Amino acid sequence: MREFGYERAHDVAGAVALLGADPEARFLGGGTNLVDLMKTGVERPARLVDVRDLPLGGIDPSEDGGLRIGATVTNSDLAAHPHVRGRYPALTQAVLAGASGQLRNMATVGGNLLQRTRCGYFTDVTKPCNKRDPGSGCPAIEGEHHNHAILGASAHCVAVHPSDMAVALVAFDAVVSYETADGPGDVPLEDFYRPVGDAPHRETVLPPGALITGVTLPPAPAAARSRYRKVRERASYAFAIGSVAAALDVHDGVVREARLALGAVASRPWRARTAERALTGARAGADAFAAAADAELAAAEPLPRNGYKVTLMRNLITAVLTELAEEAAR
Known part of the structure; x- marks a missing residue:
C-alpha cells in the first residue's frame, strides 16, 4: 500500500478545499470499499480526507412525504429509520441485502453510491482493465464474465455496478446533492452514472473534487x-x-x-x-x-x-x- 496522509474535515467547505488542494486525495467515509482497493493497489491516494465528522448525518422527512438523507448516514441507520421503512420499504430491503451488519455499521450513503465494480479483472492490478487503466482492454469479454452486464455495456467494459441501495434509489427518482469549490449542485441519480461508452473509467458526472452531501427522495405514494x-x-x-x-x-x-x-x-x-x-x-x-x-x-x-x-x-x-x-x- 502506498503511504498516504490523513486529515479529518470538520465542515463541508473545508473538506472540499482539502481535496481541491491535492488532486491525489480522496474522501473517506466508512472506507468499506476504498480501503480494500487501497490494499490491492487499485486506489493509491496520496491523502485521505475523513468526512465522517461533517454535519451530514441526518434523515429528515418532508411534509409532502419525501425524505432528505445525509451523505454520512450509515447504511444501518438508513435501513432502520422508521420513515424509510414505512415510505420506501424496498430501500430498507435493499440496504439489508447489500452487506453484513458489520459493514452496514460503517458504510455511508455517499460512499455506497461511489463504490467501484467487483469485476475480478478490475480488482487485479496484474490484469488489463479499461476501467482501471484506460486503453488497456477488457479481458472479461473473452474471459470470465458470467456475472457481467447484459444491458448497456460496450466493447470497452462489461462490468456491473455493485450497489443494492442505488437500485432502490433509482426506482424512486432520488436526487444526489453535492458541493464543489464553485458551489452546490444536484443531479438525478438516474443521470448520475455515465453510460459506459468508450470511457468506462469516468463513472459519474460529478465534477472533479465534488463531495456528495446528501440524497433527496421525492414523495412517491406507490413506494x-x-x-x-x-x-x-x-x-x-x-x-x-x-x-x-x-x-x-x-x-x-x-x-x-x-x-x-x-x-x-x-x-x-x-x-x-x-x-x-x-x-x-x-x-x-x-x-x-x-x-x-x-x-x-x-x-x-x-x-x-x-x-x-x-x-x-x-x-x-x-x-x-x-x-x-x-x-x-x-
Whole structure:
C-alpha cells in the first residue's frame, strides 16, 4: 500500500478545499470499499480526507412525504429509520441485502453510491482493465464474465455496478446533492452514472473534487408498497447476480403506476423505463408482467456465459410484480 496522509474535515467547505488542494486525495467515509482497493493497489491516494465528522448525518422527512438523507448516514441507520421503512420499504430491503451488519455499521450513503465494480479483472492490478487503466482492454469479454452486464455495456467494459441501495434509489427518482469549490449542485441519480461508452473509467458526472452531501427522495405514494428482491450465488452475504426494485399502484385490477429498476445487469442501476410504460394501464397479472419484462430485456446483449441472466431477470421481474399485485388485491 502506498503511504498516504490523513486529515479529518470538520465542515463541508473545508473538506472540499482539502481535496481541491491535492488532486491525489480522496474522501473517506466508512472506507468499506476504498480501503480494500487501497490494499490491492487499485486506489493509491496520496491523502485521505475523513468526512465522517461533517454535519451530514441526518434523515429528515418532508411534509409532502419525501425524505432528505445525509451523505454520512450509515447504511444501518438508513435501513432502520422508521420513515424509510414505512415510505420506501424496498430501500430498507435493499440496504439489508447489500452487506453484513458489520459493514452496514460503517458504510455511508455517499460512499455506497461511489463504490467501484467487483469485476475480478478490475480488482487485479496484474490484469488489463479499461476501467482501471484506460486503453488497456477488457479481458472479461473473452474471459470470465458470467456475472457481467447484459444491458448497456460496450466493447470497452462489461462490468456491473455493485450497489443494492442505488437500485432502490433509482426506482424512486432520488436526487444526489453535492458541493464543489464553485458551489452546490444536484443531479438525478438516474443521470448520475455515465453510460459506459468508450470511457468506462469516468463513472459519474460529478465534477472533479465534488463531495456528495446528501440524497433527496421525492414523495412517491406507490413506494409504500414496494419490494427489493436480490438473487445471489449463495444465501450469505454476496453481490447480486440479478436484482429488482419494484413498486406497483393497482386500482380495480389496472396498473396506475409502476416503478422498476434492475441491478447487476449493467454498469449502473438500470431504470426499466420500457417496462414501466408497458405496465401503465395494463391489467395486473403475470402475463402483463412477463410481457413488460420481455419488452425491457429485448435490448439485452448477453455474452456467451451470462445469457442465463435474461431468463433470470424475466422470472424475477414477473415474480416480484405478481407478489405486489396480489398484496394490492387483498
